[in-house]
Amino acid sequence: MIVSSPIRTYYFKYPIESFQLRKHPFAITIGDSYFSKNRIKINLKNSHVHLIGSLSFSDHLPIKTSLVTPNIMGYFAYIPKMACNHGVISMNHRVNGQIQFNDQQFIFDQDWGYIEKDWGTSFPDRYIWIQANHFNQTDLSVMCSIATIPMMKTQFIGHICNLTIADEEYRFATYNGTKIIKAEVSEQQVAIQLQRKQTSLFINAIRSEAGELKAPNKGQMSTLIKEGLGGSVSFRLVESGQTIATGTSDYAGIEVVNF
Numbered sequence: 001m002i003v004s005s006p007i008r009t010y011y012f013k014y015p016i017e018s019f020q021l022r023k024h025p026f027a028i029t030i031g032d033s034y035f036s037k038n039r040i041k042i043n044l045k046n047s048h049v050h051l052i053g054s055l056s057f058s059d060h061l062p063i064k065t066s067l068v069t070p071n072i073m074g075y076f077a078y079i080p081k082m083a084c085n086h087g088v089i090s091m092n093h094r095v096n097g098q099i100q101f102n103d104q105q106f107i108f109d110q111d112w113g114y115i116e117k118d119w120g121t122s123f124p125d126r127y128i129w130i131q132a133n134h135f136n137q138t139d140l141s142v143m144c145s146i147a148t149i150p151m152m153k154t155q156f157i158g159h160i161c162n163l164t165i166a167d168e169e170y171r172f173a174t175y176n177g178t179k180i181i182k183a184e185v186s187e188q189q190v191a192i193q194l195q196r197k198q199t200s201l202f203i204n205a206i207r208s209e210a211g212e213l214k215a216p217n218k219g220q221m222s223t224l225i226k227e228g229l230g231g232s233v234s235f236r237l238v239e240s241g242q243t244i245a246t247g248t249s250d251y252a253g254i255e256v257v258n259f
Contacts (some may be wrong), residue, residue: 002213009211037090041054057115091143092139094111095111096108112217116143123133123215123216123225128144130144172194199239200237208231234246
């Protein structure tokens with residue numbers, strides 16, 4: 001669990017017997033907490049923190065899929081035994097409810113949310129992950145990831161990026177011929193440029209403080225990554241040399257690992 005700001009992280013460990021899975025509709029129960037596409041109920045408690053509350057989600061905006069691209073991974077989704085699989089459930093949706101964190105109460109009234117998921121045995125050795133959907137224009141959402149992908153006895157740099165503007169979607173990915181023109185990382189900044197045919201997406205992220213989170217490695221939660229929730233992200237979408245959309249968010253999730 002990560003809390004910001006100031007950034008704090010907490011790790012809760014449960015016995016396998018406390019885990020319950022329902023496939024249709026998909027839902028997970030862990031101890032006294034419940035997670036689904038439409039609702040979460042949280043009840044986490046230890047000697048340092050008590051987090052309790054519930055949130056409901058509605059008006060989901062899923063990504064566009066097809067037989068060739070069944071999820072955000074494209075045709076890579078059909079490759080068995082990938083170490084890390086990624087899915088985007090909703091680029092934007094409404095959030096309502098309340099959360100109590102120790103003595104602080106947070107009310108969500110028609111706020112904006114984003115849902116994604118990972119499954120597999122290990123996170124990539126090197127990756128960049130950026131997500132934001134709290135822009136001045138409420139119908140904007142962006143996620144972008146660049147990572148090393150192991151394949152048989154070798155590996156390659158793969159990327160997936162999705163930008164939604166209202167009902168319009170712009171997909172930049174390895175599987176649709178997008179090229180990485182720039183992927184530069186400094187101590188505080190990430191600069192990315194992706195190009196697909198005549199369309200280019202420029203992303204600039206300013207990294208804030210980051211907290212340590214447990215991450216999977218060969219099926220065990222045995223490694224650490226650092227993630228920040230208070231970074232800022234700006235983007236510029238250019239088509240045939242003309243800027244067609246821009247946006248800036250001061251509430252972005254940013255992870256950079258060994259990049």
